[in-house]
Amino acid sequence: xxxxxxxxxxxxxxxxxxxxxxxxxxxxxxxxxxxxxxxxxxxxxxxxxxxxxxxxxxxxxxxxxxxxxxxxxxxxxxxxxxxxxxxxxxxxxxxxxxxxxxxxxxxxxxxxxxxxxxxxxxxxxxxxxxxxxxxxxxxxxxxxxxxxxxxxxxxxxxxxxxxxxxxxxxxxxxxxxxxxxxxxxxxxxxxxxxxxxxxxxxxxxxxxxxxxxxxxxxxxxxxxxxxxxxxxxxxxxxxxxxxxxxxxxxxxxxxxxxxxxxxxxxxxxxxxxxxxxxxxxxxxxxxxxxxxxxxxxxxxxxxxxxxxxxxxxxxxxxxxxxxxxxxxxxxxxxxxxxxxxxxxxxxxxxxxxxxxxxxxxxxxxxxxxxxxxxxxxxxxxxxxxxxxxxxxxxxxxxxxxxxxxxxxxxxxxxxxxxxxxxxxxxxxxxxxxxxxxxxxxxxxxxxxxxxxxxxxxxxxxxxxxxxxxxxxxxx
Amino acid sequence: xxxxxxxxxxxxxxxxxxxxxxxxxxxxxxxxxxxxxxxxxxxxxxxxxxxxxxxxxxxxxxxxxxxxxxxxxxxxxxxxxxxxxxxxxxxxxxxxxxxxxxxxxxxxxxxxxxxxxxxxxxxxxxxxxxxxxxxxxxxxxxxxxxxxxxxxxxxxxxxxxxxxxxxxxxxxxxxxxxxxxxxxxxxxxxxxxxx
Ligand code: SF4
Numbered sequence: 001x002x003x004x005x006x007x008x009x010x011x012x013x014x015x016x017x018x019x020x021x022x023x024x025x026x027x028x029x030x031x032x033x034x035x036x037x038x039x040x041x042x043x044x045x046x047x048x049x050x051x052x053x054x055x056x057x058x059x060x061x062x063x064x065x066x067x068x069x070x071x072x073x074x075x076x077x078x079x080x081x082x083x084x085x086x087x088x089x090x091x092x093x094x095x096x097x098x099x100x101x102x103x104x105x106x107x108x109x110x111x112x113x114x115x116x117x118x119x120x121x122x123x124x125x126x127x128x129x130x131x132x133x134x135x136x137x138x139x140x141x142x143x144x145x146x147x148x149x150x151x152x153x154x155x156x157x158x159x160x161x162x163x164x165x166x167x168x169x170x171x172x173x174x175x176x177x178x179x180x181x182x183x184x185x186x187x188x189x190x191x192x193x194x195x196x197x198x199x200x201x202x203x204x205x206x207x208x209x210x211x212x213x214x215x216x217x218x219x220x221x222x223x224x225x226x227x228x229x230x231x232x233x234x235x236x237x238x239x240x241x242x243x244x245x246x247x248x249x250x251x252x253x254x255x256x257x258x259x260x261x262x263x264x265x266x267x268x269x270x271x272x273x274x275x276x277x278x279x280x281x282x283x284x285x286x287x288x289x290x291x292x293x294x295x296x297x298x299x300x301x302x303x304x305x306x307x308x309x310x311x312x313x314x315x316x317x318x319x320x321x322x323x324x325x326x327x328x329x330x331x332x333x334x335x336x337x338x339x340x341x342x343x344x345x346x347x348x349x350x351x352x353x354x355x356x357x358x359x360x361x362x363x364x365x366x367x368x369x370x371x372x373x374x375x376x377x378x379x380x381x382x383x384x385x386x387x388x389x390x391x392x393x394x395x396x397x398x399x400x401x402x403x404x405x406x407x408x409x410x411x412x413x414x415x416x417x418x419x420x421x422x423x424x425x426x427x428x429x430x431x432x433x434x435x436x437x438x439x440x441x442x443x444x445x446x447x448x449x450x451x452x453x454x455x456x457x458x459x460x461x462x463x464x465x466x467x468x469x470x471x472x473x474x475x
Numbered sequence: 476x477x478x479x480x481x482x483x484x485x486x487x488x489x490x491x492x493x494x495x496x497x498x499x500x501x502x503x504x505x506x507x508x509x510x511x512x513x514x515x516x517x518x519x520x521x522x523x524x525x526x527x528x529x530x531x532x533x534x535x536x537x538x539x540x541x542x543x544x545x546x547x548x549x550x551x552x553x554x555x556x557x558x559x560x561x562x563x564x565x566x567x568x569x570x571x572x573x574x575x576x577x578x579x580x581x582x583x584x585x586x587x588x589x590x591x592x593x594x595x596x597x598x599x600x601x602x603x604x605x606x607x608x609x610x611x612x613x614x615x616x617x618x619x620x621x622x623x624x625x626x627x628x629x630x631x632x633x634x635x636x637x638x639x640x641x642x643x644x645x646x647x648x649x650x651x652x653x654x655x656x657x658x659x660x661x662x663x664x665x666x667x668x669x670x
Contacts, residue, residue: 016660022642024660026668039560042511064508129557145563146560147560147653148585148653154654154658157664159653193495194578227552229581293497316492316493317494411503411504429557431497432500432522433499434504437503437522
């Protein structure tokens, strides 16, 4: 019996495996940020332990940081304190920090890959559920809680039971204007926000193969939104070309050795999956969510489901979600006026996302009723965008390019969507209050978000594409 | 380091029959700025519990004095979303020892177990019985036994067994902690790194 990609990587990292106990899994790199680490550092102090492998620990400040005037002190006292605490802890425990002002600063799941720290075959954890992003490289990567952050700091290992394996295949040609974000929103809508719980999900099929690394990261990023432990995609030429030459990528002979190993990382033909699902790319429309979990998504031309279509015991929760969103049964979102557009977050803030949006908005201008925020995922993305002149295109369109951070993804920093307002957002969560108390989120792709910013209403990107020069815009 | 010991409880319960309760509802991000583990209970279910002015919403279950107890009973897929352990801290800090649901999100389950908060997964049927029982009588008492792995509606005697990872069970019933366990295998880590 052959092995899955997941099992090959897992087995290569098992330090010890004992009947009745979870495995002790070795972690190659531990990413940390300011929100989920302070209590872990405190735990180490209480135990009198050092960080076991500080050189395999990478820190950045992202969740609390302002995305405007970053050179000024953080205004909000508690946010400033938390960021300062990270600086202090990293200095005390000998950890490299890519803090505010550092050229490598950014959202933790954007900087790992762009610095060449995230590589095929590795194991990566972070006290953040979207760590699944890094699986796009053919790696095992997942989010952990703070007790586990302390565990990895103390031992560079994690106690973990091996999850079940699921394969999700997507084959076929995507419609124009449909991209990676639509694929993953579609999959989650099909299998629900809990459909992947307990599984490590490998994405495969020719549609997935055809995606850029940025697109693959968008897919793996949202694995957690269907409850999956992690998501991963076998490495190929696209992966290797992306990693090559990056800051911390192996060089010279070490590179050749690494590539030779990476080429062995795929699921064998006869590998055994606990579950296999298949989807057709042609079936996927530009997607949008209407509810308060990422599984509540529909094609942009479809109508909000009727309450009566759900089982009796689910109707209460469903009604609560629609009430929160200010929507009703059978409503069509297409044409609904919106207030904000947020283009950013670890799902869609990479240079390719920004390029795609810039190409689309060039020569257009946002609608008066909409406030637009474009937030790059990292300092490097921001600088690249400026080098390419994207900031000028954005400015002319009324889409100011801000500074890197998590921004309006989570309502923890200054960027919050006001109560009752609708935001078309490229982030990954539409939970109640996620973007600010009583904010209302429609999750969508960068292209759908950009098109909606231009018209001021929820928009089908395909309408633009059929009548304009953007017929080849794809992710 | 010793952690809280959990073996057995018998108490009334607090019902929250909502599905897909995510950790952003359990503790919204803007309350994650503390750098210690204490005090999160004050903001448990903050935006369901208080209005924008900070006044209690009287129709939310934590504000209804007829419901109390050390067990929270909730709809399926409890704890989905963000990995924030603050969610488990908030529930434990508020005074709950166990959460019962028909389905738990992975990371939340692990976080709860690491904090002496027992996630008890029951069947949809049993969950419906629990809700029916507590809505009929808010003082209905539930027994949870970790040692023998069962949950019981005391008034009717209806019982269901539940699963728990044997290692985690040993940790909770003895107050052990993962770091002590891994540190006891430290020579294996060095050996692994040398491979
Ligand atoms: S961008 Fe959003 S989802 Fe991503 S790490 Fe930041 S807060 Fe979490």
